[in-house]
Amino acid sequence: MYYYVKSLQYPININHKNPKLAKNIISQYGGPDGELSASLRYLSQRFGMPDQKSKAVLNDIGTEELAHLEMVGTLVHQLTDGVSPEELEKAGLGPYYTDHGWGVYPQAAAGFPYNAVSIAVKGDPVADLTEDLAAEQKARATYEKLIDLCKDDPAVVDVLRYLREREVVHFQRFGEALNGVQEKLYQRNYYLTGGNNNNNNNNGCGCNNR
Amino acid sequence: MSNCCCDNNYNKESLLREIMALNFAVNDLVLYLDTHPNDNRAIRMHNEYSEKVVKLTALYQEKFGPLTVNFTSDTWDWIDEPWPWERGAY
Numbered sequence: 417m418y419y420y421v422k423s424l425q426y427p428i429n430i431n432h433k434n435p436k437l438a439k440n441i442i443s444q445y446g447g448p449d450g451e452l453s454a455s456l457r458y459l460s461q462r463f464g465m466p467d468q469k470s471k472a473v474l475n476d477i478g479t480e481e482l483a484h485l486e487m488v489g490t491l492v493h494q495l496t497d498g499v500s501p502e503e504l505e506k507a508g509l510g511p512y513y514t515d516h517g518w519g520v521y522p523q524a525a526a527g528f529p530y531n532a533v534s535i536a537v538k539g540d541p542v543a544d545l546t547e548d549l550a551a552e553q554k555a556r557a558t559y560e561k562l563i564d565l566c567k568d569d570p571a572v573v574d575v576l577r578y579l580r581e582r583e584v585v586h587f588q589r590f591g592e593a594l595n596g597v598q599e600k601l602y603q604r605n606y607y608l609t610g611g612n613n614n615n616n617n618n619n620g621c622g623c624n625n626r
Numbered sequence: 627m628s629n630c631c632c633d634n635n636y637n638k639e640s641l642l643r644e645i646m647a648l649n650f651a652v653n654d655l656v657l658y659l660d661t662h663p664n665d666n667r668a669i670r671m672h673n674e675y676s677e678k679v680v681k682l683t684a685l686y687q688e689k690f691g692p693l694t695v696n697f698t699s700d701t702w703d704w705i706d707e708p709w710p711w712e713r714g715a716y
Contacts, residue, residue, distance in 0.1 A: 422693050423646055424710045425653075431713065472660035480653060490711040497713070585657065592661035 418479075425483040426578050430494040430571050435507035437566050438495040439525065444488045444562065444579070446522025448534035449554040451488050455481035457535040457551060464539040467600050473593040474548075477586050484579055489520045491575060542601075545594040552587035556580055638690045639716045645686060645693070648679035 444450040458478030465471045496504065496518060504513045511527065522530035536547050559580035566572045636644075655672040662668060683693055691703045708715035 419695060421649075422704075422710060423642060423649075423715075425646070425650065427643070427646065427716050428711075429713055429716065469661050469663075473657065476653075476656055476660055480657075486711065493711050494713055585654065589657050589661055596661065 418482075424487055424490060425480070426487060426575065428487060428490045428494065428575055430491065432571075433497070433499045433503070434495045434569055434572070435499050435504050435509055437569060437572055438492045439508055439512070440565050441488060441495070441562060441572075441576075442492050442520070442523060443525035444555070444558060445485065445492060445520060446530035447524035447558070448531075449551065449558045450522075450524075450530075451481050451485035451555075452522050452530055453534050454478075454551060454555060455485055456532065457537070458548065460535070460537045461544040461548070464537070464541065464544065465597075466541050467596055469596040470541060470545065470593040473589050477589060480582070480586075484582065487575065487579065491572065492520045493518075495572070541597045542594070545590055545597060548590045549587060549594070552583045552590060556583040556587070559583065636685075636689075638686075641682065641686050641690070642693075642716055645679060645682050648675050648682065651675045652679060 446452050455478050458474045458481060462471055462474035462478065465474055496509070499507075501510075501513055504510065512521075512523075515521070524530075535551075536544070538544050538547070559576050563573055563576050563580070566576060652672060652675045655668055655675065659665065659668050659672060687693055687697045691697075691706055692699070695704065697703075
């Protein structure tokens with residue numbers, strides 16, 4: 417189950433408005449490589465994992481991504497809070513204001529709404545963990561692009577740098593989880609070909625060797 | 627992270643900052659231990675930070691209001707602003 421802790425994972429206190437940046441940053445809220453994608457991907461994939469390490473890593477990183485979703489939403493909120501409709505329109509957020517006002521809606525920077533098509537849950541541990549490695553790299557790359565676009569706003573860059581670093585740590589942990597799964601699969605192959613329990617008598621080939 | 631946790635040295639912001647730092651350290655150690663469950667040094671660090679953050683969270687809740695829904699109070703402080711996403715909520 418989940419329960420709420422009334423603090424962010426990393427402090428965010430942006431005391432100025434900057435709707436132009438919010439328009440791009442919102443992609444990490446509801447875009448294809450954003451935090452909603454990440455949390456939903458990992459927390460859904462965990463049900464199909466075969467070993468202790470991969471279950472734990474998906475559960476715990478998926479949970480941390482929910483905290484990051486809250487942080488990105490906080491950035492968007494604080495950068496647009498108190499901005500007039502006219503200023504929002506000047507920043508290119510007129511269409512956004514029309515549909516969502518000052519709410520934070522999960523969408524990509526280009527405006528399309530969140531879509532679960534941006535995640536995969538294959539029910540295959542190697543396929544899923546390999547996707548997760550790519551997802552962390554795509555999220556890292558997105559944060560780097562956002563840092564390029566937010567250069568003039570050090571308070572925002574500080575938060576984006578923190579989130580970028582977490583993607584690097586997650587990539588490392590997913591690599592270790594994938595190694596663990598692959599070791600387990602090799603073990604199973606060993607036992608199958610070793611044939612200790614499975615075909616003692618009736619191996620179907622007519623011989624009595626085992 | 628300072629090593630001091632005497633009750634009187636904290637204002638609201640510095641205590642919450644320390645709790646956030648400890649929660650971060652615990653979380654990062656959890657992820658590391660998920661894939662390195664036999665690393666005794668990391669287990670000891672996790673124990674140390676966990677114990678400390680439990681104590682400091684209790685102290686914060688007693689002095690400044692709830693951080694989780696597990697608190698006791700005569701007034702419903704949970705709805706006090708600012709919420710974490712609002713400005714001024716360190």
